[in-house]
Structures are given as structure tokens and as C-alpha cells.
Amino acid sequence: MADKKNLRTPIVCVMGHVDHGKTTLLDKIRGTAIVSGEAGAITQHIGATEVPIDVIVNKLGDPRLRDRFMVPGLLFIDTPGHHAFTTLRSRGGALADLAIVVVDINEGFKPQTYESLQILKRFKTPFVVVANKIDRIGGWVSQKDLPFAATFKKQSTEVQARLETKLYEVIGELYNQGFAAERYDRVTNFQKTLGVVPVSAVTGEGIPDVLMVLLGLAQKFLEANLQYSAKGPGVGTVLEVKEEKGLGATLDIILYDGTLKKGDTVVIGSLGEPIQTKVRALLKPRELSEIRYESKFQQVNKVTAAAGVKISAPGLEGALAGSPIRVATEETLEEIAAQVKSEIDEVRIDTGSVGVMIKADTLGSLEALVHEFQKDNVPIRKAEVGDISHRDAVEASTVEDPLYSVLIGFSVKVHPDARDFLQESNVKVFTSDVIYRLVEDYQKYVKEQQE
Ligand code: GDP
Ligand code: MG
Secondary structure (H helix, E strand, O other), X not given: OOOHHHEOOOEEEEEEOOOOOXXXXXXXXXXXXXXXXXXXXXXXXXXXXXXXXXXXXXHHOXXXXXXXXXXXXXXXXXXXXXXXXXXXXXXXXXXXXEEEEEEEOOOOOOHHHHHHHHHHHHHOOOEEEEEEOHHHOOOOOOOOOOOHHHHHHOOOHHHHHHHHHHHHHHHHHHHHOOOOEEEHHHOOOOOOOEEEEEOOOOOOOOHHHHHHHHHHHHHHXXXXXXXXXXXXXXXXXXXXXXXXXXXXXXXXXXXXEOEEEOOOEEEEOEOOOOEEEEOOEEEEEOOHHHOOOOOOEEEEOEEEOOEEEEEEOOOOOOEOOOOEEEEEOOOOHHHHHHHHHHHHHHHOEEOOOOOEEEEEOOHHHHHHHHHXXXXXXOOEEEEEEOOEOHHHHHHHHOOOOOOOOEEEEEOOXXXXXXXXXXXXXXXXXXXXXXXXXXXXXXXXXXXXHHO
């Protein structure tokens, strides 16, 4: 059996369609943890919230569970959406260890629900489905913060039947997507069957059950992957490059292995050569009780995985969201810089031959887009991170074949001078912040061209 001390906190990402309740669910989990905070308060990270195992076990109301779970807690990424999930990449995979897919039980599946499921299937990430907004089911009588079984028992027979009907619509949709699923308390083997938890993110009903299923998944699937050495050099992913008043460009990162210290030399991916710099400060959000300080942040000397932290250091301007950040020593610097560069180069494409051009906001979303277009055998001329520039527009306009005189932009802006140029050109531009919409729109365009 694994050593308890050497299991790091699993990283959890919340996904699902817009307005189905991702933010509300995260807020509720955070709020729940703060309120019941007497046993090991939650820790606010940069870009993430850590809920320790004690808080979760308290919530479940059975102290015996404390010894059943090996993981120290759960680290929830604060930015919901599959966009965050793909941004948080690690070499050849996703950084999030676990995911929650939120679906409005009254509305059912929507484009981003399907998209979330496809992404999770591709990365083989274990996840739980939350069938949200059960309080909106006609006749439902809310029971604040109760586990699902307890609140379900208090509903009338008709209301119970209404919930079951809607729930089995969700389960049917999951089946159509290639997943065997069941109401979570009817699942005997979570390796074979997806658990679906009926929840209200507003009233808190079913939230303890979601946490419990996540812990169970972490336990079963992840023990091997969550092993880490706290003494090892820090490895993380850049979540965001951010200007901060008085600090200049800073990086919000999620550290998923080892330890990162103030003064460490770090290597970070950029569009050119990897950045090599020294950590000037490690910053965490200030506790709410310390509002007398002017700065939102407080300094720490080191952080250990898994953790979200802001890094202040010289020369961070060109860092790429989604790229790796790794601690190096004098001896390892050259090797690590080469590895980081090759990792970036693996995702970028610059063939110069005929094909579409793809621009995306982060390395992870670029990787996902390239994967989708390659799957359809669409030739790619160039794929890189960044807004659509005048140069991109000019380059695309030199391609004669209308099928490939195409610019595809995911969550990027079109620079004004590029826009002016594009209006006068015959370059076809597709922009969206839904990957599969870009793929579908392009397919439709190809079909139209061929008719
Ligand atoms: P997101 O876009 O997925 O982050 O969705 P939000 O969390 O912003 O929720 C969208 C809307 O649905 C908001 O008005 C929420 O208050 C509401 N909402 C979310 N969860 C629930 C729920 O469980 N019950 C009810 N009645 N409303 C909810
Ligand atoms: Mg939201």
C-alpha cells in the first residue's frame, strides 16, 4: 500500500455547458469548506482552492472514513470550463487528475456537455457527472446541504419519480456517448460505470456525495499517479501570464510535482527560446482577515505540489500559457531547457506547405485543435499560440486553394490591422471559443466549396 505522506493532492477541474452551474458548484464547495472550517480550514491558492480531507470527512459525517482515504484532500481549479482543462496540460496528457461534468438535469445535454465528455474520453480522465438544479424539479422541497439519499427520502413519490425520469434521460445521453452510467449510489464498480450524482449547487443538496465520489475515484484510479517526491525539483504548468501593479509580468502556475522555492532557477516555455530566470517572489492570496495590508498577496518561501502560486521574476513577458515550468540547477539547466523547448515544438507546427492556419490562446487549446484537425486529415500550414496578426492574414492570403486559405482562431483576438486586411482579401476566417464548433464550421465550409 502506498505511503500516505507521499500522495499529493489530486487536481480537479469542473466542466460542462455554460449556465449549467459550474461556478455555483465551485462556490458552494468553497463555501461549504469555509463554514465547516474548524478542522483544517481550506487553503486559498492562486487559481485553485484546496479542500483538506478533514473538511470533507466532517461533511460526510462519518469519522471512520478518515482512514479509508489516503489522499490529503482535493485541489479544485477555480476557473471552470473545458478551456481551463485543456490549458492545464502536462506532457502528453491533462494536468487535472479528476473532473466533474455539470449538466442541468432539466435542460439536458448541450454542445459543451458533449465537448467536455469527448475531451475527458480522449485524456482517459476519471470523472463524475453532476445532474444539477434538482431544486428546480416541480414540487421539490429543498433540504439545505443534506446528502442526496437523505433529501431524496423526504420528497413525495411523484417528485421522486420525476427526478428518476430526468436522471435516466441524462444516463441515456451518456450511454449514447459511449459511457455506461448509473445513479452513483447504484454503481458497484466505478471503473466500469460512471457515477451520476443528483445535486443542487444552490441549496447544497448532494454536495457531500460529489466529494465522496471524487475521493473514491482518486483512491481507486490514481494512487500510482499521485506518488510524488516533495524533495524533487518543482514541475508545473503555466495557467496564465498576468500583469500585476508594481510587479510587472507574473505567472500563475499550478505546481503538480516536487517543491518550488524562492530563489530557484526556473525554465519556462515561450514562443522563442525557453525563458531562464530566478524566482524573485512566490505569492499566495492574502487571508481575508488581513485586509489591512495593501497588497492582495503574501509571500511564501516555498510551495509543494499540488499547489497554485503566483511567481514574480524578471523576464516573464514572453511566457506561454499552458507551457511547462521546471526548476533547474546549474547541472540540469541545459538539459531541462532543451526538454522544455522540445515540448513546445511538439505542439507548434510550421510546415510552410499548403494547409490551414490555426491560432489559439494557450498551448493546451492549440494541442487540442491540432489533434481535431489532424484527425480529419486537414493539412495544417501553421499552428501557433497568439492572436491573429496582420502577418498571419497576409500569409493565409498567399494560399490559393480556398479550402486552405483559411484562418482558424480559438479564443484569440483579430488585430485591427489584420481585420482591415482580411476584409479586402478572400481569406476565410473562423473564430470561436468552442473547439468542436470550429471543426464543424470548417467541415461545413469544405462541403460548400466542393458542391
Ligand atoms: P456556469 O456558467 O456553468 O458557471 O453557471 P453558473 O454557476 O453561473 O449558474 C448559472 C445560473 O444558474 C445562475 O443564475 C445560478 O444561480 C443558477 N444555478 C446554478 N446552479 C443552480 C441550482 O442548483 N439550482 C438553481 N435553482 N439554480 C442554479
Ligand atoms: Mg461560470
